[in-house]
Amino acid sequence: MQKKIFLVFFVILLVGILLTSFLSLSLIRSSYMDQLEEKLISNAVLIQEFIKEDHHALSSKVFQEKMQDLGEKIGIRITIIDEAGNVLVETFKKEGIIENHRNRPEIQAAYRGEVGKAIRYSNTVDLDMLYIALPLDTDLGSIVVRLAVNLLEIKKINQTLFYYIVISIGSGLIIATLIGYRFIDKIMEPIKEITEVSKKMAAGRLGMRACVPSKDEIGELADHFNHMADRLEDTIAELSDSNTKFKALLTSITNPIIAVDHKKNIILLNTAAEQLFGIERKDAIGKHILEVIRNNQLDEEIKRVLKENIDTQIEINVKNPQEKILKVYTNPIKLENDPTKTIGLVTVIEDVTEIRKLEKMRSNFVTNVSHELKTPLTSISGFVETLKSNTIEDEKTKKRFLDIIDIETERLTRLIEDILTLSEIESSQHRVLQEEIFPTNVMKEVEEMMHPIAANKGIALSSKIDMNLPNIYGNKDWFKQMLINLADNAIKYTPHGGKVLLTGYKKHHNIVITVKDTGIGIPKKDLPRLFERFYRVDKARSRKVGGTGLGLAIVKHIVLSFKGRVKVNSEEGKGTEFTVILPIKK
Template sequence: MQRKIFGAFFIILLLGIFLTGFLNLSLIRSSHLRELENRLVTNGLLIEQFLREHDGEITEKELRRIAEEYGKRINARITLIDDRGAVLADTRAKEEEMENHAEREEVKAALEGNTGKAIRESVTVNEEMFYVAIPVSFQQSDLRVIRLAVNLRQIQQINRTLFYYIGISILVGLLASLMLAYRFIHKIMEPIRDMTEGTKKIANGGFDKRIEVSSDDEIGELADNFNHMAERLKVTIGQLSENNTKFKALLTSMKNPIVAVDNKHRLILLNPAAEELFQIRMEDTLGKHILEVVRNNVLDDHLKEIFENNLETQIEISTHEPEKILKIYSNPIKLEEDPNKIIGIVALIEDVTEIRRLEKMRSDFVANVSHELKTPLTSISGFVETLKSGAIDDEDTKQRFLDIIDIETERLTRLIDDILTLSEIENIQARMVRQAISTSDVLSEIGEIMRPIAANKEIELLTQIEANLPIITGNGDWFKQMLINLVDNAIKYTQNGGKVYLNAYQKYSNIIITVKDTGIGIPKKDIPRLFERFYRVDKARTRKVGGTGLGLAIVKHIVLSLNGRIKVNSDVGKGTEFIVVIPVK
């Protein structure tokens, strides 16, 4: 800024000095020309008076002599011209060699009765001349114009002298002015530089910076105002920082996602929970339209409805990226001083995906349990009614019906036992009960338990269990239940004469358990739903072999309780393989 002020001052000073010098030169030149003009007019009038006294007595030769004589006396060139513009006499040239002067500017004016004047370079003497022509009238003579001229060498010499002295004056005045200006500007700029430095420190967080200026002029007042502003700014920033810290802590501590948008549906706020929900970062999405983040037209329509009606509402929507069911409680953001003006919307989001999934699961579970219980109960009730109606007297019929009732009762017992087992596995408190499980011993024990059951169906159960497998922690009874369910399923769905393989080994930090059979297999389309409760690939066959539809659901929950995972490989007509991966740690 100092350079700009100094540069502007220099230019203004330079323009002022040069303008003053130019005006002075113009004024001196104009004054000199006026004085010269007056002198030439006076001399011309004297010549006219002399010639008028001798009107009719002077010959052309005498005119030439008079012109030369007077020209020497007044140190000027005298030219006498007739009414046609022809030169009658001239002090510098022979009149017969001179061209007609009727079109010369000053002569033309004089022939019209006015005093003419002009400045130009003379063709005759090749010098810049100042001409003055005065009109005259004689009765005995053709003389009509007396023209006097002097060269401007004197004025040019005066101008050069003036240029020299003015140049020296400009140079000295300019240097002195620049030195004074530099000191003055430097003194003015010093507190401004201090304030500039202070603003930099304040911008970087140094709110304790103050400006010390001793003057009581506008700069001093500005410094006092600056210090007052810095003090107020320090207090305000402190309050804003404290409020911002509390606000951030509040947003961070809230588990529910919070989203705020402006009137154009552009994001202005996301808390960490919302960032996690939508897998985005606030700095990457601020200013973007809400649909660029949450691609859901229902949400956008809901926001428009809030803006139009000033509503405080709640809705439930489904999103695809990510797949969630969200319950949104929205409120318009209103100005404190103008409650009728809405500047945006803040929405508190509750992820109810798991709640809705559990509700659906519970609803499906109740429906399935009701259906599964109703079938055997209906059978039992029907056979009891038949027996009451008289079939009890037929020994063969009675025994057959009682056997069926016994089978259905056993099926009900198994179903209730599986439901209770599944409920226990899903109980969080039950999952907390953990004990050391000797994996190799339990697997060998299961092999011995299930081998006779397989032999009854003429199925060969082959086990290959790695010795000294690592001990895992979990519910030992559940672990046995998982293995029994897998091996029992393999035996049930394998034809007589088939084989079932139970293998276990350690790979890296995992225990791998595989149960493979040579049975009927599972269609590819059914594998993704295999672990759903009450899902059966072939319902008729499942009931025939005594399945409840909960065995694999129990297996999956037990595997999850051990922090493991399970997958299935199967080909229809070739068999099925269940692979359980349990981490050692």
């Protein structure tokens, strides 16, 4: 800016000096020429007086010498021309015949009775000359007195003036440049101050202010700038506070929130949305909603909301980053001053995957429980009706029917007990008893308890238990139930002559418990669903051995209550091994 102002100042100054110099030069030249013309005219008039006194002597030698002396004294060339254009007198003599002067412009003007004037190059004297011609009437006819002076002097004056002008321009420019630079620099100081402060403010230092003590327009500009900076700082502080609160609010909302504009490009999303879709805010902002949530149903719903300006809710299934069921509430964003205009919409998302799974599990659970209860109840009801009819007189048959009723009743009792146990474990996950448990002692107790059951089936039950297992904390009864279920499951599905091994040892910061059998094994396709409620690999065989289908589900939930994990390895025809890993609390 300073360079531009200085350049403009320099150009204006240069143009001004040049115009002034050349006008002065022109004025001086014009004035000099006017004076020179007046001098020539006055001398011409004087010569006319000489001629009038004795015009018969024009051709005399005395008159020629007299004009020659006069021309030399006043430094003027004197020429007298007759009516025919012949030169009668010429003070600047040249060898040879002097040509006729009738057609010279100044002579023509004189013949017309005017004062003839002309500036041109003279071949007679080889110089630029100023000519003045005056007419004079005599008895011998009209004659013209012409005086001429060379312009060598005016040329010298012009050169001298030009020299002084150049010196004046150079000196003036140097002095004016120095003064102008200082002056412009002084003017630019407050502007530079305001510019520097604005840069610092743009870099985030909002507390900076411009200090300009002058009382002129620039000082007023600085005052307004500082006032604007105060207002800006207050406004940014308010916006920052509002933004902080808004971000805190968005972050604290556990439901994912996504806002899109009227082109369906994302303009806002919270942390929960980032986590749900596995994308960062900076990568999502500005992208089309389909690039984040690849679901055409949602895209069509957003299109409908923007078009009809309504609130809706839908459920969608998404595959990425993992399969989920989402409930999406859509609300249009309306302008406060024009509620009929929609500029975008906000989607509030609720992950209902677990809810739908639980609903499905509850439905399946009710269905399975109903089925499991219906089968023994139907059997019991049928045999009771038969016994009540008194159509059976054979005591052995009656006793067999009563034994079947007793077996089905026990089965119902076990099923109800398992359902109650599972319900208790699930409802007590957040308030588990923290009893001190001695795993070695509990495992020995379970081994002694299950030994007679295994012996009755001809199965060898043995153990390899570390006698110094560290203590753990949790519900002691649940821990024991877990071991009983695993051991009972192994004994049930191991044929006569088989083996069941119960082991317990410490590894790193965990207690590892395994129950290994040489039973019938489990097909690989059934392993992922083994811990589901009422899931049976072989339903007919399970009912035959008295299984309820809840034993392993109970095991899984007990292990989870201890913050542990359970896994199973099995091969059909060779046996199964269940491994429980429980962390040791420090």
